[in-house]
Amino acid sequence: MxxxxxxxxxxxxxxxxxxxxxxxxxxxxxxxxxxxxxxxxxxxxxxxxxxxxxxxxxxxxxxxxxxxxxxxxxxxAKHSLEDVIDGQLSRVKAELTGLRWREVALTLLRDAPAEERAERLRLVGAMGPMPGTDAVARFWRRWLPPRMPGRLVSDILGQAVPEVPAEPTPAKVLAFARLHALVASPCGPRDHDRGQPAAHRGPGRPEVLYAGLREAYALAAVPLRHGALPGPGDALDCFVAAYAGAGGVRDTPDFRRRLGPVLAADPRIDRYWELAGDLMGPSVVTPGAAHDWLLAALRSDAAA
Missing domain, CATH: 1.10.1660.10 (Multidrug-efflux Transporter Regulator; Chain: A; Domain 2)
Incomplete structure (x- = not known):
């Protein structure tokens, strides 16, 4: 049978x-x-x-x-076919993004002036085939004061760390490569300490400072987008209150006069914010741009 x-x-x-x-x-x-x-x-x-x-x-x-x-x-039967397909779709999109990134990176190298090609090759090669933001996030975790609340650190990283461009252009690939090189450059503990603002090294309350600064930067973004000149207002008051609260002192005219020179003497990471701004686009006001606007407002306020 x-x-x-x-x-x-x-x-x-x-x-x-x-x-x-x-x-x-x-x-x-x-x-x-x-x-x-x-x-x-x-x-x-x-x-x-x-x-x-x-x-x-x-x-x-x-x-x-x-x-x-x-x-x-x-x-x-315990798993959804839709979930499995969604997972595979995410992987395919990541692969396509990687291929697009490689295509633009090769274009960047091909079209580079002969005298810049070696440097660009080094910058692009240091990122690997599919760049990520891990090195940038590590930079901020090292740069921020220790023992900060985890949620506050996450919020700061969300504001400060630009995303990898989903639709890269040669200019964005070059900006991201330069940003990656900037944050990945080796530095010893002493170099790191010299790169910290004075507010990081004092006995104050950095969590109060950074929570206040996030709010002040958000307030300053509004006049910045409208092209307003730096001046007094809620943004500046919040900015000064963050430093005063972190140091446990009152916001007085004398405190404001002394705060301006202290902040002006702090180490700067202007190059970081310049590159981050290139990646985030002109519609985004970076914390670096907001900080500069508020410092100018503080100087104007002290002079008045």
Missing amino acids: SPESHGLWSIGELAERAGVTVKTVRFYSDEGLLPEAGRSGGGHRRYGPEALERLQTIRSLRTLDLPVPAVARALD
């Missing part, structure tokens, strides 16, 4: 009906994707008609380049 009279197929019959090789059926069976319906008296695998539909589904998913573990999750 043939296997088909029992409604079961041999591995060869299933392979023939599905249009695949016996090796393919055996592979998916060994991976647990294609359960057997039983075994013959001689120990050979037997499959039911439902195996054909399952094998066709497996082949369709593999045609979409889903790896075997993802196919297994898609076939598992």
Whole structure:
């Protein structure tokens, strides 16, 4: 009596009906994707008609380049096929972004003046095939005062760390490469200390300072977008109150007169904010731009 009279197929019959090789059926069976319906008296695998539909589904998913573990999750009733496909779609988009980045980086190198090509090659090569923002985030975590609340640090990073351009241009690739080189440059503990503003090194409350500065920068962004000249107002009051509160002192005219020179003498990371501004675009007011506007407002206020 043939296997088909029992409604079961041999591995060869299933392979023939599905249009695949016996090796393919055996592979998916060994991976647990294609359960057997039983075994013959001689120990050979037997499959039911439902195996054909399952094998066709497996082949369709593999045609979409889903790896075997993802196919297994898609076939598992505990997992949603939509979730698995969404995950694969995210990976494909990341791969396309990487390819687009490489294309623009190669264009940047090809079109560079001969005397700049070696430097650009070094900058682009240092980022790797698909750049990320990990080095920039590490820079800020080192630069910020220690023992800051985690949520505040995350908020600051969200404002200060530009995203990798999803639609890169040669200019943005070059700006990101220069930013990456800037934050990745090695520096010892002493160099790092010299790069800290005075407010970082004092006995005050840096969490109060940075929470206040975030609010002041947001307030200053409004007049900055409208091209207003630096001057008194809520943004400046909030800016000064952040420093006064962190130091445990009152906001007085004398404090404001002394604060301006102290902040003017602080180390600057203007190059960082210049490159970050190039990446974020003209519609975004960076904290660096807001800080400069508020310092100018403070000088104007003290002079008045």
